[in-house]
Amino acid sequence: MTLHLDNLPRTIYVEREGNKPLVVMIDQRALPGELLWLRTDDWRAVVDAVKTLAVRGAPAIGIAGAAAVMLAAFSLAEECSSAALFAARLRKVAASVAEARPTAVNLVWGVRRATQTAARALGAGRSTHECAEALYGLTEALIAEDEAANRAIGAHGAALLRARAAAAGRPLGLLTHCNAGSLATAFYGTALGVVYAAAEEGLVARVYADETRPVGQGARLTVWELAQAGVPTTLICDNMAATMMAAGLIDAVVVGADRIAANGDAANKIGTLGVAVLARHFGIPFYVAAPVSTVDLDTPDGTAIPIEERDASEVLPAPLSGVSVRNPAFDVTPAELITAVVTERGAVSPADIGSFAKE
Numbered sequence: 001m002t003l004h005l006d007n008l009p010r011t012i013y014v015e016r017e018g019n020k021p022l023v024v025m026i027d028q029r030a031l032p033g034e035l036l037w038l039r040t041d042d043w044r045a046v047v048d049a050v051k052t053l054a055v056r057g058a059p060a061i062g063i064a065g066a067a068a069v070m071l072a073a074f075s076l077a078e079e080c081s082s083a084a085l086f087a088a089r090l091r092k093v094a095a096s097v098a099e100a101r102p103t104a105v106n107l108v109w110g111v112r113r114a115t116q117t118a119a120r121a122l123g124a125g126r127s128t129h130e131c132a133e134a135l136y137g138l139t140e141a142l143i144a145e146d147e148a149a150n151r152a153i154g155a156h157g158a159a160l161l162r163a164r165a166a167a168a169g170r171p172l173g174l175l176t177h178c179n180a181g182s183l184a185t186a187f188y189g190t191a192l193g194v195v196y197a198a199a200e201e202g203l204v205a206r207v208y209a210d211e212t213r214p215v216g217q218g219a220r221l222t223v224w225e226l227a228q229a230g231v232p233t234t235l236i237c238d239n240m241a242a243t244m245m246a247a248g249l250i251d252a253v254v255v256g257a258d259r260i261a262a263n264g265d266a267a268n269k270i271g272t273l274g275v276a277v278l279a280r281h282f283g284i285p286f287y288v289a290a291p292v293s294t295v296d297l298d299t300p301d302g303t304a305i306p307i308e309e310r311d312a313s314e315v316l317p318a319p320l321s322g323v324s325v326r327n328p329a330f331d332v333t334p335a336e337l338i339t340a341v342v343t344e345r346g347a348v349s350p351a352d353i354g355s356f357a358k359e
């Protein structure tokens, strides 16, 4: 299968306009209709983009978190008369950025990478402007690190699917939920990174993409991304997954994750748990693809993962009197329903993810 990954735009990156740093992000709210870009030097605009899902996906919002702290550092270096005041105000901004969305641990991880870099720079006697420049360098490094991790995840995931395709004697039908693709990362994607790597080996016959209500990351983002890349794709409603599995069309499920607890329980887009239960019923392997930065050793199990409750209007745009709405943006798949977690370091049983991530 000839892929066209060069058709995929980069999701988030940084650039200079003169000396001014800019964060450039695809505004994913406009896809698939329009490819629009947000370009800003204001950290508050980056936080708003995360909150409004203009930029979304665990690794992508981790990078956005670090980038927002970086933009704040450049502004504060101009405003603050002392390093102490700069440090205090940067810490306050960082805390605000980290609160933008609660479930994906990558956001806190990205902000922490930035605050640690800033503390090291200031501790080494660097100026506040030099500290801001160090954060710009960090943001570029995180973007490169993320893409490299995604390509490694893809390779490890393709190895698993190679064995499945060999056993089946044919290319595979895969199901995915939400968007854990290039659009959810700096580039290439995690679950879709596995798809791309496997597709390049001729291991993929077709991807079945859940529409993923209520925000439609599958219907708006995944099918657009896979079509751009040239992967045969079928869009299905979320309530069709069982029928596709019963018809023997699905050989494996590959999804992303927003936070993986120390015991291997994994939080991902709402609806993932249902897919995992169905996969278990039909004897279909269920893979979670995520970088090690998505593993949160401070969260012992899935019950401790904070689940974002988003606005009711995403589910019911016109409120009905007497009708309440729930809109949890994520659910938690227990480790026992996960066949393997595929990371950049390799594939591992979810039960072993804690020790694996510590290495």
Ligand SMILES: CSC[C@H]1O[C@H](OP(=O)(O)O)[C@H](O)[C@@H]1O
Pocket (backbone or CB within 6 Å): 056, 057, 058, 059, 177, 178, 179, 180, 181, 184, 185, 190, 191, 217, 255, 256, 257, 258, 268, 269, 270, 329
């Ligand atoms: C590669 S992780 C992507 C992950 O993030 C999505 O959530 P959201 O679109 O709300 O940021 C979804 O859970 C994906 O699996």
